[in-house]
Amino acid sequence: MPSxxxxxxxxxxxxxxDFDLCLDLAAAILLAPxxxxxxxxxxxxxxxxxxxxxxxxxxAAVAAGALWLAFAGERFTxxxxxxxxxxxxxxxxxKYDGLAALMLSVVGVVGLCVHVFSLGYMAExxxxxxxxxxxxxFMFSMIGIVLxxxxxxxxxxxxxxxxxxxxxxxxxxxxxxxxxAAKKAFxxxxxxxxxxxxxxxxxxxxxxxxxxxxxxxxxxAGHLAYSRAIPLLLFCGAVGxxxxxxxxxxxxxxxxxxxxxxxxxxxxxMVAAGIYMLCRIHVLMVPCALEVILWVGTLxxxxxxxxxxxxxxxxKVLAYSTLSQLGYMVAAFGLGSLDGKASGVxxxxxxxxxxxxxxxxxxxxxxxxIHGCHHEQDIFRMGGLRRRMPLTFATFTIGxxxxxxxxxxxxxxxxxxxxxxxxxxNGAVFAVLAFTVALTAxxxxxxxxxxxxxxxxxxxxxxxxxxxPALGWPLAVLAALSVVGGYRSLYPRSFEEVWSLVPEAxxxxxxxxxxxxxxxxxxxxxxxxxxxxxxxxESAEDALRRRAPGVFGALVMLKESFDAAYGYYVAKIQxxxxxxxxxxxxxxxxxxxxRGAAGVAEMGGLGARALHTGRLSTYVYWFLGGVxxxxxxxxxxx
Amino acid sequence: xxxxLFTCLSxxxxxxxxxxxxxxxxxxxxMCLLLCLAGIAGLFIQLHAYLLGxxxxxxxxxxxxxxxxxxxxxxxxxxxxxWRYRAFHVAASLVAAALLVCGLDMxxxxxxxxxxxxxxPAVGGSMKHLATELFTTYLLPVEVIGFLLLIAMLGVIVLSxxxxxxxxxx
Amino acid sequence: MTxxxxxxxxxxxxxxxxxxxxxxxxxxxxxxxxxxxxxxxxSTLALVAFSHFNDxxxxxxxxxxxxxVAAAEVAVGLAIIVALFRMRQTVLVNQxxxxxx
Numbered sequence: 001m002p003s004x005x006x007x008x009x010x011x012x013x014x015x016x017x018d019f020d021l022c023l024d025l026a027a028a029i030l031l032a033p034x035x036x037x038x039x040x041x042x043x044x045x046x047x048x049x050x051x052x053x054x055x056x057x058x059x060a061a062v063a064a065g066a067l068w069l070a071f072a073g074e075r076f077t078x079x080x081x082x083x084x085x086x087x088x089x090x091x092x093x094x095k096y097d098g099l100a101a102l103m104l105s106v107v108g109v110v111g112l113c114v115h116v117f118s119l120g121y122m123a124e125x126x127x128x129x130x131x132x133x134x135x136x137x138f139m140f141s142m143i144g145i146v147l148x149x150x151x152x153x154x155x156x157x158x159x160x161x162x163x164x165x166x167x168x169x170x171x172x173x174x175x176x177x178x179x180x181a182a183k184k185a186f187x188x189x190x191x192x193x194x195x196x197x198x199x200x201x202x203x204x205x206x207x208x209x210x211x212x213x214x215x216x217x218x219x220x221a222g223h224l225a226y227s228r229a230i231p232l233l234l235f236c237g238a239v240g241x242x243x244x245x246x247x248x249x250x251x252x253x254x255x256x257x258x259x260x261x262x263x264x265x266x267x268x269x270m271v272a273a274g275i276y277m278l279c280r281i282h283v284l285m286v287p288c289a290l291e292v293i294l295w296v297g298t299l300x301x302x303x304x305x306x307x308x309x310x311x312x313x314x315x316k317v318l319a320y321s322t323l324s325q326l327g328y329m330v331a332a333f334g335l336g337s338l339d340g341k342a343s344g345v346x347x348x349x350x351x352x353x354x355x356x357x358x359x360x361x362x363x364x365x366x367x368x369x370i371h372g373c374h375h376e377q378d379i380f381r382m383g384g385l386r387r388r389m390p391l392t393f394a395t396f397t398i399g400x401x402x403x404x405x406x407x408x409x410x411x412x413x414x415x416x417x418x419x420x421x422x423x424x425x426n427g428a429v430f431a432v433l434a435f436t437v438a439l440t441a442x443x444x445x446x447x448x449x450x451x452x453x454x455x456x457x458x459x460x461x462x463x464x465x466x467x468x469p470a471l472g473w474p475l476a477v478l479a480a481l482s483v484v485g486g487y488r489s490l491y492p493r494s495f496e497e498v499w500s501l502v503p504e505a506x507x508x509x510x511x512x513x514x515x516x517x518x519x520x521x522x523x524x525x526x527x528x529x530x531x532x533x534x535x536x537x538e539s540a541e542d543a544l545r546r547r548a549p550g551v552f553g554a555l556v557m558l559k560e561s562f563d564a565a566y567g568y569y570v571a572k573i574q575x576x577x578x579x580x581x582x583x584x585x586x587x588x589x590x591x592x593x594x595r596g597a598a599g600v601a602e603m604g605g606l607g608a609r610a611l612h613t614g615r616l617s618t619y620v621y622w623f624l625g626g627v628x629x630x631x632x633x634x635x636x637x638x
Numbered sequence: 639x640x641x642x643l644f645t646c647l648s649x650x651x652x653x654x655x656x657x658x659x660x661x662x663x664x665x666x667x668x669m670c671l672l673l674c675l676a677g678i679a680g681l682f683i684q685l686h687a688y689l690l691g692x693x694x695x696x697x698x699x700x701x702x703x704x705x706x707x708x709x710x711x712x713x714x715x716x717x718x719x720x721w722r723y724r725a726f727h728v729a730a731s732l733v734a735a736a737l738l739v740c741g742l743d744m745x746x747x748x749x750x751x752x753x754x755x756x757x758x759p760a761v762g763g764s765m766k767h768l769a770t771e772l773f774t775t776y777l778l779p780v781e782v783i784g785f786l787l788l789i790a791m792l793g794v795i796v797l798s799x800x801x802x803x804x805x806x807x808x
Numbered sequence: 809m810t811x812x813x814x815x816x817x818x819x820x821x822x823x824x825x826x827x828x829x830x831x832x833x834x835x836x837x838x839x840x841x842x843x844x845x846x847x848x849x850x851s852t853l854a855l856v857a858f859s860h861f862n863d864x865x866x867x868x869x870x871x872x873x874x875x876x877v878a879a880a881e882v883a884v885g886l887a888i889i890v891a892l893f894r895m896r897q898t899v900l901v902n903q904x905x906x907x908x909x
Contacts (some may be wrong), residue, residue: 614905616840617727620832624734631741648819655823655846659830664838671842678849685816685860687868690875694852697875702845702882709886712837713893731832742821771865772872783876790880797887808907 009093021076022069024149026094027064029104031321032058033139040133043360048128052119058432059108059115062139066108070101070492079149080637093280095149095212098497099349103146103276105492106353107269110360111139111483113474114264117364120470121260121371131171131258138164138265151200151210152235154277158196158237161270162189168265181253188250192240199233203284212280219283229287234281236326237294241325243275249562251323256314259367262315267322267363268356275329275352279345287336288634290344294334298429301327305439308557309446309544313377318359321403325355330354331419338503346501347417354410355483356403361478365396368471369451373460382451388464393452395475402482404441405517412517413486420505420513434516441524449532450576454480476626556634558608602603643684651677664710668703674701689765816857823850837889837899841882848878 036058044051068169079093096104115135122128141164144157162185170182204210206225207218218224227610243251254266265271278293285293303325309319309443332347370377372389386393402411415437422430456462466472505513531544543553611622654677656672675698683693772780827850831842852871859867893899896906 391806612908614908615902616901617832621730624737624828624832628737628741635744644815648815650825652822655826658839658842658846659826661836661839664836666837667842671846674846675849680855681816681819682856683854685856687856687860687871689873690856690868693872693875694849698845698849699877702879705882705886706838706842709890712890713821713838713899727833731829734832738825738828739821742824743818767865768868768878771869776869776873779873783873786877787880791886793884795889797884797891800824 006400016090020097022072022074022076025065025069026076026078026096026451029062029069029108030094030140030143030147032061032065033143034504037133037140040129040136042610046128048125048132051129052122055136056112056115056119058136059112059139062143063108063112065103066101066104067492070105071495073492075086077149079211091150091152093149093211096147098224098494099276099279100101100146101301101492101494102349102353103272104143104499106272106356107139107146110268110356110478111142111264111362113364113478114260114268116260116265116470117263117367117474118260120468120591121367123260123470125175127171131168132277134164134171134259135264135600138168138270142246142269142273146276149212150213151203151281153366154280155193155200157196158193158241158277160274161273162186162193162241165189165254165265165269165270167632168261169254170262171258172256175256180258181256184578185250185254188247189240192236192238192247193232196240197234199230199236202227202230202233207284216283219542224283227284228286231281231284232288232292234284235278235289235293237276237457238274238330239296240274241277241332244269244274244296244322244327244330245303246562248300248304249321249566252316252319252559255313255319258317259363259370262319263360263363263367266319267359270328271322271326272352273349273354273369275326275333278330278333282345285336290334290336291336294331294336294426294429296623297327297330297334297543298432299327300324301331301436302432302439303327303558305443306555308443308495309439309444310555311409312380314369314375314379314382314447315363317379317443318362318366320443321362321440322359324436325351325359325403328415328418328436329355329481331429332421335418335421335429338389338404338421338424341501341503342620343501343503344420346498347421347503349416350417350488352504353401354414354482357478358399358411358482361395361482362399362403363480364471364475366390367476368392368467369396369464371467371471372464376458376460379451381466382456382461383454383458384456384461385464388456388461389466391466391472391475394449395450395479398479398482400444402485404444405437405521407518408486410482410485413488416505416513416517417502419517421503423509425501425512433446433521437517437520438524438527441521442528445525446532449529479527500504524623609621640684644681645686647677648769651681663717665707668707668710671706674698689768709763813857816861817854819856820857822848823847823853835900835902837892837901839907840901841885841889845882846876848874878885 033055036054037056040051044054046243075097077093077095081089081091083090097348118131122131125131138161140161143158145154145161148154148157166182166186167442168476170178172178173182200210203215206227207215207230209215209218224374240247251266251271255262257266301324304320304327308317308320308324311320329351332351333344335347336342337343369382369385369392370391371386372392373382376382398409401561402409403413403414419430419433419437422433456464486504488495491499531547535575651674654670656675658667658674661670662669675694678693679691679699680696682688815907824847827845827847830846831840834840834843851878855867855871855874857867859865859871890898892904896904898904
């Protein structure tokens with residue numbers, strides 16, 4: 001009797017050899033959160049506790065199902081036609097391969113951790129049911145993106161994910177900042193999605209299909225039509241969803257939502273959907289599109305890291321950190337192939353996985369801190385949390401170590417894979433990314449030091465306390481994953497398909513990469529520890545601002561410039577255009593067309609009315625007129 | 639002789655018709671109508687439609703015009719209506735009438751209704767023939783007309799009764 | 809000179825036109841009705857003339873029916889006029905314009 005779970009599950013799957021079972025399981029994974037959301041919406045609006053339990057149960061079912069499928073190792077596809085208009089058909093289907101297996105497992109595990117964390121974090125919230133309903137809708141939509149086998153279906157779930165993000169950011173809707181942030185997120189995403197939709201339409205028009213399997217077959221046979229526009233337009237969707245330049249403005253503002261939401265959606269899964277989509281369509285990529293993608297990712301990574309240096313809100317720092325890491329992933333994808341394999345895909349997905357673990361951990365730990373300090377989010381009012389919240393401190397430290405690339409932790413391996421790829425393919429990008437590694441170390445250690453070490457700087461921090469087990473267990477699980485996540489052999493066999501694509505440094509290059517990453521790490525960490533020394537850590541002001549106000553001001557401007565530009569555009573250009581259209585609408589459409597049509601009808605009515613004189617002779621004259629016309633017709637004159 | 643008779647009768651008829659239309663007094667108009675009908679009955683007889691001529695006199699002149707007279711006198715006219723016609727109305731009506739005449743005439747001329755007077759005794763003169771036709775070829779219309787008269791009778795009764803009931807004293 | 813059909817038709821047309829003239833011009837409802845009857849009689853004259861000159865009996869039969877129908881119509885029409893008079897206290901057409909607008 002085999003005791004190894006992998007072989008056991010594989011045996012079970014083998015006995016149920018018809019992949020219908022797997023299809024059904026995939027469908028169940030997709031629909032369980034939807035059922036939970038429906039139940040909450042219909043019946044449990046006022047019963048927050050029950051809603052929380054149902055939603056968490058659904059998340060647990062998803063996680064269990066995802067892991068089962070991953071360990072079973074089956075590959076399957078299945079689809080059903082949903083809508084047909086003449087020649088054109090939209091179908092709903094699943095494509096479960098190594099990529100989907102990996103992503104589904106990540107979504108399942110991190111989702112479950114966040115759900116359990118929310119049980120504790122949102123325990124006293126008044127609208128718990130709405131929150132958990134939103135989480136369930138999000139899980140449903142995200143799984144839909146992961147399992148989608150064609151681009152139309154992916155687009156539908158793409159939009160659903162955006163919607164659930166809106167609902168969740170807007171959870172505390174009495175706060176105007178939250179409403180504004182939700183709107184901003186949705187609208188900016190819309191801009192990206194417009195390009196995405198154009199790309200899908202072009203793909204359908206040019207290649208004749210949007211089914212991922214068929215596209216892969218066409219690519220293998222060499223029948224794909226060459227197009228630069230399609231991959232770039234599809235990348236627009238990723239620019240919006242994964243918050244790359246220039247559409248990155250929504251992600252920092254999205255921190256207005258509850259912290260578990262930020263962990264799940266804006267760190268681990270939704271923003272990673274853009275990367276996932278890119279990996280799905282990598283057969284459509286052409287070199288010039290990859291060039292563009294590469295530089296967008298690299299610049300985003302650098303820009304976000306620079307902005308993160310000046311932030312004082314713990315969540316905003318993590319948000320910019322997410323932006324930066326997403327930039328890494330996009331850049332990795334853009335670096336393309338190495339040694340004939342699609343190494344970009346491998347490197348990006350590897351970093352996506354490890355990032356999901358350690359960023360999720362960092363956000364949840366930040367949530368625990370915020371919860372413990374009674375919703376204080378300014379790091380300059382925290383401090384000394386090392387002694388007050390030991391578990392949180394330990395897990396946060398592990399997270400920081402992972403993200404800055406401490407050797408032997410998860411982030412080290414994935415970052416080095418990307419650096420190696422950059423080193424081999426594009427030297428300039430390698431230099432920029434290496435510098436960004438240093439910056440990452442700098443700002444992460446800065447936050448860690450100011451928030452956790454030293455003495456408490458504020459009242460709330462002085463009385464901080466750990467949350468309950470609901471907050472503790474997810475932290476522990478994610479911390480464990482952040483430690484071991486870099487060892488690819490520990491994963492289920494199904495992920496081999498993706499892991500085989502990860503570039504492995506060897507020989508001299510390996511030494512260079514190792515040296516670069518460790519040097520950058522030490523440089524950044526050292527600079528942070530030095531700048532924010534204990535004595536000055538007591539002050540409530542940023543040491544950098546005091547020491548180098550010019551640099552600080554420049555970095556702040558860097559962050560503000562995008563928002564200012566967009567604000568200018570909306571206020572001056574778009575508003576004016578909208579007013580012109582409004583004027584045209586009122587005068588032209590409502591006035592001329594609508595009132596005009598009504599006026600013409602009225603005139604007609606008045607004319608017809610005038611015929612009713614009520615006098616007999618008038619009617620007889622009309623009668624005579626009719627007779628004359630008949631005569632004229634009969635006489636053949638007319 | 640026939641021609642002379644025709645001319646007299648037609649002139650008489652036309653004059654009486656004008657009398658009907660132009661008379662201020664409605665009773666005078668009704669009397670003129672009576673005379674007009676007499677003229678037309680004469681024309682019918684000249685056309686050898688004897689039964690029809692007499693039926694015209696009995697039914698039309700005898701019953702219908704009497705009915706008219708009764709109603710005219712019932713409705714208590716305050717003498718004749720004041721002749722306040724606008725010239726426009728008169729002119730328009732004359733034009734309309736002229737149009738009619740011309741139109742009918744044009745039709746007649748185009749149709750070229752040239753037919754000589756028949757030699758033998760006219761078909762219409764025989765009452766037996768008329769009766770046979772009525773009760774064989776045209777039986778259905780006869781039955782329908784009977785039905786129609788029944789309905790007319792009922793209608794008149796209903797019309798006069800209803801308003802009496804709803805209004806109280808007439 | 810023998811009469812042709814033309815003269816009878818012309819006469820009929822003339823009577824018809826006079827009747828029409830009366831319908832258009834007069835204000836008194838009863839006089840209008842009488843003119844209407846005049847028009848009807850004119851048409852019967854034309855029919856009898858046609859029947860005579862074409863050697864058929866159909867025209868006469870048709871006139872028979874027309875007379876019957878005219879009698880029924882007059883009865884009902886006058887009943888209506890009487891009822892109208894009771895409601896409106898007038899028979900002048902230019903005062904009977906309740907259907908105006």
